[in-house]
Amino acid sequence: MSPRTAPRPQADETRARIVDAALEALRANGIAGVSARTIARHGGFNQALIFYHFGSVEGLLVAVARRESERRSALYAPALREVTSLLELVGVARRLHDEEFSRGSVAALTQMLAGAVGSEELARGIWDALEPWTTLVRETIERLLADTPYGEALSPDDLTAAVTALFLGIELLTGLDPNGRERTPFSTMEAAAAGIDALLRPQGAATDG
Amino acid sequence: MSPRTAPRPQADETRARIVDAALEALRANGIAGVSARTIARHGGFNQALIFYHFGSVEGLLVAVARRESERRSALYAPALREVTSLLELVGVARRLHDEEFSRGSVAALTQMLAGAVGSEELARGIWDALEPWTTLVRETIERLLADTPYGEALSPDDLTAAVTALFLGIELLTGLDPNGRERTPFSTMEAAAAGIDALLRPQGAATDG
DNA sequence: GTCTATAGTCGGATAGAC
DNA sequence: GTCTATCCGACTATAGAC
Numbered sequence: 001m002s003p004r005t006a007p008r009p010q011a012d013e014t015r016a017r018i019v020d021a022a023l024e025a026l027r028a029n030g031i032a033g034v035s036a037r038t039i040a041r042h043g044g045f046n047q048a049l050i051f052y053h054f055g056s057v058e059g060l061l062v063a064v065a066r067r068e069s070e071r072r073s074a075l076y077a078p079a080l081r082e083v084t085s086l087l088e089l090v091g092v093a094r095r096l097h098d099e100e101f102s103r104g105s106v107a108a109l110t111q112m113l114a115g116a117v118g119s120e121e122l123a124r125g126i127w128d129a130l131e132p133w134t135t136l137v138r139e140t141i142e143r144l145l146a147d148t149p150y151g152e153a154l155s156p157d158d159l160t161a162a163v164t165a166l167f168l169g170i171e172l173l174t175g176l177d178p179n180g181r182e183r184t185p186f187s188t189m190e191a192a193a194a195g196i197d198a199l200l201r202p203q204g205a206a207t208d209g
Numbered sequence: 210m211s212p213r214t215a216p217r218p219q220a221d222e223t224r225a226r227i228v229d230a231a232l233e234a235l236r237a238n239g240i241a242g243v244s245a246r247t248i249a250r251h252g253g254f255n256q257a258l259i260f261y262h263f264g265s266v267e268g269l270l271v272a273v274a275r276r277e278s279e280r281r282s283a284l285y286a287p288a289l290r291e292v293t294s295l296l297e298l299v300g301v302a303r304r305l306h307d308e309e310f311s312r313g314s315v316a317a318l319t320q321m322l323a324g325a326v327g328s329e330e331l332a333r334g335i336w337d338a339l340e341p342w343t344t345l346v347r348e349t350i351e352r353l354l355a356d357t358p359y360g361e362a363l364s365p366d367d368l369t370a371a372v373t374a375l376f377l378g379i380e381l382l383t384g385l386d387p388n389g390r391e392r393t394p395f396s397t398m399e400a401a402a403a404g405i406d407a408l409l410r411p412q413g414a415a416t417d418g
Numbered sequence: 419g420t421c422t423a424t425a426g427t428c429g430g431a432t433a434g435a436c
Numbered sequence: 437g438t439c440t441a442t443c444c445g446a447c448t449a450t451a452g453a454c
Binding site for chain 1 (some may be wrong): 231233236237238239240241242318319322323324325327328332335336339340359362363364365366367368370371374375376377378379382384385386387392394396397398400401404405410411
């Protein structure tokens with residue numbers, strides 16, 4: 001699962017290259033189509049390198065989940081910490097959607113989650129890898145709920161799960177829809193968010209964040 | 210993809226048994242773990258039967274999607290046609306969640322959608338199979354939107370996609386979460402729906418469905 | 419309509435040369 | 437640290453017996 005020697009510059013570069021290739025293979029072929037050989041083909045390196053650096057294909061997939069989760073958390077934490085309304089939250093979500101979907105990181109994640117069924121190692125590894133990201137989302141939602149009169153009826157954990165689920169499901173569906181890649185549900189979500197914001201404000205406590 | 214002779218009672222029974230086994234295998238092993246052999250093992254029949262009756266493993270998976278979509282449409286259409294508020298819609302969704310998740314049909318669908326990446330046949334087959342279901346959901350949403358003053362800003366297609374995506378994503382996540390099978394986000398969703406209903410009603414036209 | 423047997427391919431993983 | 441070569445198991449699909 002890890003190299004047998006202390007990581008050196010060149011090895012780190014190779015490891016990053018392998019992780020890139022795995023993400024690309026997941027996006028292009030899906031979990032059912034990834035193998036050490038297809039991944040190596042995508043990256044133009046030797047199949048045996050995967051086992052040397054990551055121990056197994058599953059070990060490599062967990063490394064993909066971990067790297068992407070950390071990168072995504074670092075990238076969106078500043079914007080999420082400044083969000084003060086549902087509409088602004090949807091705005092960040094739209095930016096995240098545009099950037100991450102075109103990068104393929106959401107597609108790769110859905111594929112790994114599908115693969116986690118029936119693989120305890122993958123399930124646990126991905127669950128752990130996702131923690132920084134889910135924590136960030138939950139903190140944001142908790143902060144927003146504190147400004148509304150409905151905070152007590154709505155569970156942050158449930159809302160976090162719902163938001164995450166929505167993203168994953170959108171990826172699954174847009175991959176299927178022949179016209180899916182051109183459509184995006186975010187104008188509708190922004191309209192809904194603006195409406196809810198407007199309805200909440202007159203009734204909510206006027207706490208200024 | 211079809212039997213070479215006119216379907217007879219016993220053949221129909223066998224086909225149904227194979228479809229059942231495929232659904233079970235998808236739920237237990239995921240798309241990456243299904244094969245003609247694992248499916249046959251789940252159902253206790255011979256592997257070659259799959260190719261005789263469905264032509265290929267992918268052909269069988271499309272048959273699973275089609276049967277489940279039709280069954281689900283017929284089962285929930287009456288309840289969905291009677292829904293007159295967001296809260297009631299979430300109530301039906303909760304019943305659907307309880308019944309279909311325990312049946313494994315949503316898990317099977319997410320796995321097939323994951324498998325549709327990189328398989329044009331699977332993607333098209335599932336897309337077609339899902340049509341009766343997505344039509345039913347969209348009609349329900351259109352009817353509900355017509356009773357609110359916000360119908361014009363919210364696209365039924367987008368909301369249909371969002372609702373469907375939410376279900377699929379929840380399945381992916383609850384499979385991952387070690388405690389996921391015991392939790393359900395529906396109390397939170399019902400609270401949110403009740404709130405939105407209450408906020409909408411005073412402003413909406415008092416049309417009685 | 420269902421079975422056994424098998425052809426041919428591809429996959430995970432390791433040994434050992436460099 | 438990266439490569440080639442290889443073992444062996446699992447897979448899809450078909451042929452042909454029953």
